[in-house]
Amino acid sequence: MKWSEASKGIMVEAVRSAGRNDITGRAAQLAYYFFLSLFPAMILVAASLGILAGEGPKLRDELLGGLGTVLPETSFALVRDSFTQIVKSSNNGGLFTFGALAALWSATAGVSAVQDALNSVYEVTEGRPYWKRSLIAILLTLSFLVLALAAGAATLLGAYLPHLLASTKLSAAASLTWHAAEWVVILFLLSMIFAVTYYLGPDVEQPKWRWITPGAGVGILTWIGASLAFRIYLHHFDSYTKTYGSIGAVMILLLWLYVSGLALLFGAEINSAAENQSAKQGNPDAKEKGEKVPG
Template sequence: MAEPVRKGPGKVQGRNESQQSDRRVSMFPDRRDPSRFDRRVPGLKGKREAAEKRQAEREEPGRGREAASPGQIPKPGWRDILKRTWAEQSKDNLSLVAAGVAFYAMLALFPAIAALISIYGLLADPAQLQSQIGEISGVLPADARSIIQSQLSKVVSGAGGALSLGAAVGLLLALWSASKGMKGLIQALNISYGEEESRGFLKLNAISLLLTVSGLVFFILALTAVVAMPALLDNLGLPDAVMWTVSIARWPLLALAGMLALAVLYRYAPDRDEPRWRWVSWGSAGATMAWIAASLLFSLYVSQFGNYNETYGTLGAVVILLTWLFLTAYVVLLGAELNAEMERQTRKDTTKGKPTSMGRRGAHAADTLGSKP
C-alpha cells in the first residue's frame, strides 16, 4: 500500500486527496507547458526553442528532429522514415485497404466517365476528349484500355452539347456515384495518416463531391493543355525544333499535373488540420513516379507474360483493369504513408497556421514523434 505523503506540519495527504490534486492539475495543462511564458517574457521563446533543439541533437544527433522541411532531413533520418513507412504499410494492411479502394473505384469509373464527357461536352465536341484520352492511355494495359475506350465511345455517341433538364439530372447522378469512389479513397487516406473520420454525413459527402468535380475539371484542363498543345502550336508555323521540344515536354508537364493533383488530395482529403505544402509534395512526387513505373511494368507484364484471358476467359480484361486500379490505389496510399512518416520525423509543427506545441496540432502525424526503427 502506498505511503501517505506529509503535507506540512502534522498534515497527511492520503491517496484520495493526492488523486484529486492530480486531477486538478490535469484540468489546467497550460500550467505545465513552458510555452505559456513566451508572450510574457521577451526573447524567451527563441531561447526555449534553441534549448530544445540542442537537447534533441544530443539525444538523436543527425536525424532531422528539428527539420523545418523534408529537405532539411539528413540521410539517417530518411532511413528511419523509409523503414517506418514500410512497417506502417504492413501494420495498416495497406494492400487490403487498396483492394477495397480499387473495388469502389471500379464501381465509380463508368459514372466518372459519363460525368467527364458531360462536362467536356458543354465546352467542346466530346469526340475530341475521346481522342485525347486515347493519346495518353498507352501507359495502360491493352485490355484495360479497350474497356475504357469502349465506354468512352458509348457515352460520346449518346452525348449532346445542350444541357437539358434530363442531362443535368444525369450529370448530378453520375457525379454522386463517382463521389462514392472518392469517399472510399478519403477513408483509406485517413488510415494512412492515422486519423479517425469525425466529419458529419453532409460535410464528408460535400468534400468528396467537391474533390470529384475538381478532379474531373482539372483532368480536362490538364489533358487539353498538354495533349492539344502540339496541335495548337502547329497552326502558328513554328520551327520543327520547337515543335519537337514541345511534344517531348508535354509528358513531364502531365506528370507535374499529376503531382499537383495528389498534393491537393493529401492536403485536403484526410480528416485533420491541413499540412503545409512542403510536407505533401515529396509524397506526391514519389507516388507519381512510382505510379508511372508500376503502370508501365504492369502493361509490359500483361503483354509479354500475362495469361489473364486464358485463366479468366471473357472476364480477363475486367480483372486486368481491376488489378491496375489496385496498383494505382496502393501507390497513392503509400505516398500518404511516406508523408505521414516525414511529419513524424520532426518536432516542428508541420501544419498550416501559427506553430503550436505537440499534442495541439489536430493531426496525428504532426502530434507524434516517430521512433528510431
C-alpha cells in the same frame, strides 16, 4: 542524423505502418470505387463530346490516346470500345445530366473512401461533421475534375499544335518542345492531385500547403513505374486474356486501379512517417501518429 539515415528510417517506418494499417485492403476498396466512377465519368465526357462536336471522332481519339499511355493494352481496349459505344448514343442533354449526376455521386463516394483510408494511415478517427466531410469530398471531386480537364486540354493542344503551326518554319521545333512540356504539365497536374488529396483528405491539421511532398513524389514515381511495368508485363505475358477471355480485361483494369490506390496510400504513409519522425525530434509543428494536431 544524416539525410540517408533519416530517409531509410522513414521508409522502414512507412512499410511497417502500411502493414499495420492494411493499406492493401484499403487499396482494394478504392479500386472498387474507382471502377464504379469510371463509366459514369465516361458517360459525362461522351455526352459532352456529343453536345459539342457530334460524335467528335478526332477529338475522341486524341483523348483516348493520352489514356492509352498509362492503361494496360487490354484494359484500354475495353475502355475505348465502351467509350465509343457511349459516344454514339450521347447526343442528348438528358444523358449529359445523368452522366454528370452519376459521375459526381460515384466519384464523391470514392473520395469519401479515400478520406477513410487516409485517416487509417494517420491512425486517427473521423471527427468532422457529416456536412463538412461531404463538402470536402465534393470539393476534392470537383478539383480532380478540373485537373483532369486541364490534363486533357494539354494533351489535345499537343495533338493539334503541329496542324496549327504547319505553315511556319518553327512547326517541328515548336511541336517537339511542346511534347516535352506536355509531360511536365501532366506531371505537375498529377502532383497537384496528390497534394490536394493529402492536404484535405485526412482529418488532421496540416502544417502548411506544399506543392510537392516526399509522399507525393514517392507515390507518383511508384504509380508511373508500376503502370509502365504492368504494360510491359502484359505486352509479353498476357495470360489473363488467354485464360479468362473478355472478362480478363476487366480484371486487369481492376488490378491497375488497385495499384493506383496502393501508390496513393503508400505516399500518404511516407508523409505520415516523415512527420512522425520530425515530431519525435522535437519539431513543434509536427504530429506523431494518432495525433490530429501538433503536440
